[in-house]
Amino acid sequence: MTLSAVLARGEVLAVRQASVSLSGCCILKNIDFTLEAGELCGLIGANGSGKTTLLRTILGFLAPQSGNISIEGGGRTSVGYVPQKFMLDPFMPMCARDLVALGLDGNRWGIPLPSKERRQKVDEMLEALEATPFADQRIGSLSGGQQQRILIAHAMIRRPRLLLLDEPLANLDIRSVAGIVALLRRMSREFQTAVLLSAHDMNPLLSAMDRIVYLANGRAASGSTGAVVRTEVLSQLYGYHIDVIRVHGRVIVVAADAEDDAQAAIAREPVHVAQVP
Numbered sequence: 001m002t003l004s005a006v007l008a009r010g011e012v013l014a015v016r017q018a019s020v021s022l023s024g025c026c027i028l029k030n031i032d033f034t035l036e037a038g039e040l041c042g043l044i045g046a047n048g049s050g051k052t053t054l055l056r057t058i059l060g061f062l063a064p065q066s067g068n069i070s071i072e073g074g075g076r077t078s079v080g081y082v083p084q085k086f087m088l089d090p091f092m093p094m095c096a097r098d099l100v101a102l103g104l105d106g107n108r109w110g111i112p113l114p115s116k117e118r119r120q121k122v123d124e125m126l127e128a129l130e131a132t133p134f135a136d137q138r139i140g141s142l143s144g145g146q147q148q149r150i151l152i153a154h155a156m157i158r159r160p161r162l163l164l165l166d167e168p169l170a171n172l173d174i175r176s177v178a179g180i181v182a183l184l185r186r187m188s189r190e191f192q193t194a195v196l197l198s199a200h201d202m203n204p205l206l207s208a209m210d211r212i213v214y215l216a217n218g219r220a221a222s223g224s225t226g227a228v229v230r231t232e233v234l235s236q237l238y239g240y241h242i243d244v245i246r247v248h249g250r251v252i253v254v255a256a257d258a259e260d261d262a263q264a265a266i267a268r269e270p271v272h273v274a275q276v277p
């Protein structure tokens with residue numbers, strides 16, 4: 001990871017021609033996009049398309065074989081992260097508020113914040129996430145949507161410049177999904193944090209995304225949703241014909257005429273089926 005020298009004004013993250021291999025297998029090839037302060041970006045792709053790999057590379061857990069990644073402020077201290085499938089023990093004897101407060105400690109050394117200041121920061125973040133009403137409940141007793149809010153508060157409490165979330169909408173009902181998306185949209189603007197969240201279904205994010213990074217075939221297309229989610233762009237990305245169908249304000253991406261069985265199996269993967277609210 002390089003320091004912020006190559007970032008243009010306003011950019012918080014720049015991924016430049018980054019390629020990543022795992023166990024000798026190329027997972028991501030020449031990924032190239034930037035994110036600006038306050039932008040909300042959907043990292044969209046089917047299962048196994050490399051979303052987690054890309055997030056782990058941005059975090060510095062994996063090194064790109066080529067290309068580079070620059071983050072404002074130089075790295076981890078300015079990045080918040082909510083991992084995928086974060087399992088919270090239902091019997092963990094910790095209330096939600098305390099988990100948020102732990103985010104203040106992070107990799108911080110030295111004298112802790114005075115307890116009054118600490119409490120104030122936690123209260124502010126709980127309020128921002130509309131999590132105050134359940135802040136004193138045991139973390140394991142909360143619903144999936146409530147837990148997600150607490151995890152985001154934990155990741156945001158040090159006001160990172162970049163927030164990475166791996167599938168934060170998975171396993172949530174449609175109402176909770178809409179609530180989390182609206183909160184992330186508002187927080188990215190309010191705190192001028194660049195938010196990159198992965199999802200396999202772009203539909204819940206359509207009205208909220210400033211930018212999309214669409215992963216397929218180890219490669220990425222990025223830009224506004226209108227510019228990227230198009231037949232020509234996605235067909236080029238996948239390497240075979242893709243139809244983009246817009247219906248009732250939703251997008252369905254389907255592969256037409258896959259040439260053989262193997263391709264057809266891959267082709268079925270990217271289909272984004274519209275959910276009925």
Ligand SMILES: Nc1ncnc2c1ncn2[C@@H]1O[C@H](COP(=O)(O)OP(=O)(O)OP(=O)(O)O)[C@@H](O)[C@H]1O
Binds near residue numbers: 025050054
């Ligand atoms: N350690 C590894 N060695 C080799 N291949 C790996 C390794 N870890 C992951 N992969 C492969 O890399 C590809 C991308 O995986 P990744 O978890 O990044 O995808 P994803 O888009 O996050 O998937 P999901 O939506 O299912 O979480 C997959 O094909 C996966 O099998």
